[in-house]
Amino acid sequence: MKPIIAVTMGDPSSIGAELSVKAMARKDIYENCKPLIVGDFSVMEEAKAILGMDDIRLNPIQDVKDAVFTHGTIDVYDMKLIKGSDIQFGEIKALYGDAAFQYVVKAIELAKTGEVDATVTNAISKESINLAGHHFAGHTEIYAHYTETKDYAMMLVHNNLRVVHVSTHVSLREACDRVKKERVLKCIELANEACRMIGIEEPTVAVAGLNPHAGENGMFGHEEIEEIIPAIEEAKSKNIKVEGPVPPDTVFPKALGGWYDVVVVMYHDQGHIPLKTVGFVYDKDLNKWKAVEGVNITLGLPIIRVSVDHGTAFDQAGKGTASEISLVNSIQYAIEFSRNKK
Numbered sequence: 001m002k003p004i005i006a007v008t009m010g011d012p013s014s015i016g017a018e019l020s021v022k023a024m025a026r027k028d029i030y031e032n033c034k035p036l037i038v039g040d041f042s043v044m045e046e047a048k049a050i051l052g053m054d055d056i057r058l059n060p061i062q063d064v065k066d067a068v069f070t071h072g073t074i075d076v077y078d079m080k081l082i083k084g085s086d087i088q089f090g091e092i093k094a095l096y097g098d099a100a101f102q103y104v105v106k107a108i109e110l111a112k113t114g115e116v117d118a119t120v121t122n123a124i125s126k127e128s129i130n131l132a133g134h135h136f137a138g139h140t141e142i143y144a145h146y147t148e149t150k151d152y153a154m155m156l157v158h159n160n161l162r163v164v165h166v167s168t169h170v171s172l173r174e175a176c177d178r179v180k181k182e183r184v185l186k187c188i189e190l191a192n193e194a195c196r197m198i199g200i201e202e203p204t205v206a207v208a209g210l211n212p213h214a215g216e217n218g219m220f221g222h223e224e225i226e227e228i229i230p231a232i233e234e235a236k237s238k239n240i241k242v243e244g245p246v247p248p249d250t251v252f253p254k255a256l257g258g259w260y261d262v263v264v265v266m267y268h269d270q271g272h273i274p275l276k277t278v279g280f281v282y283d284k285d286l287n288k289w290k291a292v293e294g295v296n297i298t299l300g301l302p303i304i305r306v307s308v309d310h311g312t313a314f315d316q317a318g319k320g321t322a323s324e325i326s327l328v329n330s331i332q333y334a335i336e337f338s339r340n341k342k
Contacts, residue, residue: 002034003117003338004064005331006110008103009039010122012082012096013089014312015322017047019122022324023331024074025056033335034069036061036116038077038107040099046084050320064115077110079103090314097128104139108146111303118304118334122327123312137169140298143305152300153190155262156271156309157333158279158293161255162262163271164191175267179210179223184231184264190299191262192240197340198333206251206260207232207244208270214245228266279309292323295330297337304341306334 007023010016020037021044029035037044041060048056060078061067067075081099107119121139129136136142144152155164164187167178188205195203207228208214211221218225228245235242246254248265252274255263265271279294294309308326316322 002032002069003335004034004036004067004069004115005118005120005334005338006077006107006116007035007037007120007327007331008100008107008122009037009043010103011100011125011128011312012040012043013087013091013093013317014123014125014314015317016122016312017043018051018317018320019308019322019324019327020044021047021051021053021056021074023327025053026328027071029328029331030069030071033331033338034067035331036064036067036069036075036077038103038110039079040082040084041076041078041080042084043082043087044074044076044084046087050318052320064110077106079106087318089318092125092127092131094128094131094133097125097130097134098132100124101129101132101134101142104142105146108143108303112147117338118306120327120330120334121305121307123308123310125312139296139305139307140168143298143301143303147301147303149301151186151190152298153187155191155194155297155299156275157295157297158275158309160258160261161252161275161278162191162195163275164194164262164264164299165268165271166264166266168268170268172267172269176210176223179227179266181227181231181234184228185234186300187264188231188235188240188242189238191264192235192242194297194299195261198336199340200261202241203261204259205235205240205242205262205264206246206255207242207264208248208251208266209245210248210266212247212249214247275309288321289323293325293329295326295333297333304334304337306330306337
């Protein structure tokens with residue numbers, strides 16, 4: 001049975017609505033799942049007009065039961081918060097932030113009640129949602145709050161490169177303080193479980209060091225000796241195949257070479273930089289992005305959440321030129337997780 005996937009529209013002044021229309025126009029999406037957009041019908045109409053996709057029909061609904069899930073028709077769970085004709089693309093506004101936030105909360109609600117099998121999120125503006133009074137660092141924290149989840153982690157994926165973060169949206173100094181045995185162990189366990197859910201029967205987990213050369217036996221820091229190695233040893237005692245700490249400057253070439261199925265990284269940029277280096281490709285001759293790929297998965301939640309691994313791209317909003325590949329990949333991962341969870 002095909003899983004029902006709720007896709008949030010993202011910030012109304014971003015590329016989210018355009019990407020949603022582009023992704024839903026693909027027949028292969030409907031061959032593998034039943035997708036619906038959680039957002040505003042009016043904004044989706046505007047996006048459809050920008051893209052010139054007159055052959056696509058939009059079906060506004062107020063209940064998942066009213067969705068038709070047919071290729072050529074996009075089901076839109078209409079929140080009726082924003083008028084497409086009023087959108088000022090690329091603007092930071094509390095109005096847009098509140099709408100984007102409400103789309104996410106509704107998707108979480110639909111997943112918690114079992115009306116949808118998984119959720120996929122388009123990009124939001126952290127500044128806009130905070131202007132609207134919703135003080136969260138991002139999607140991950142919103143999902144954790146509304147599902148009452150304490151132990152969670154972010155996993156980024158591009159093809160066979162996977163990274164799981166010990167910490168994400170905190171300062172670098174605070175990130176160092178958060179490298180504790182209990183947290184590193186939890187991330188190893190979540191990484192191992194996530195790989196199994198996408199069909200890797202016996203994953204090999206690599207754990208990156210925090211310091212240069214993974215501390216060089218205490219010469220460049222003691223976090224590896226005091227926190228990271230004890231976490232690795234305990235994970236091994238639980239029959240998890242794990243290696244490390246591996247020096248951060250060599251762990252990713254090894255992962256790309258197939259040595260590891262997933263890498264546990266210690267902080268935001270340690271994981272984001274290598275993944276976006278391979279997933280984001282800019283064509284200098286054409287003066288445009290050739291590829292913006294990668295997905296973001298929140299591990300440890302009672303519901304499934306996958307997201308695009310790019311921002312709002314305000315500079316491209318309203319132009320119809322942004323690539324939907326990251327959103328398509330996110331939907332594909334949501335489908336995979338849904339099937340294995342069942």
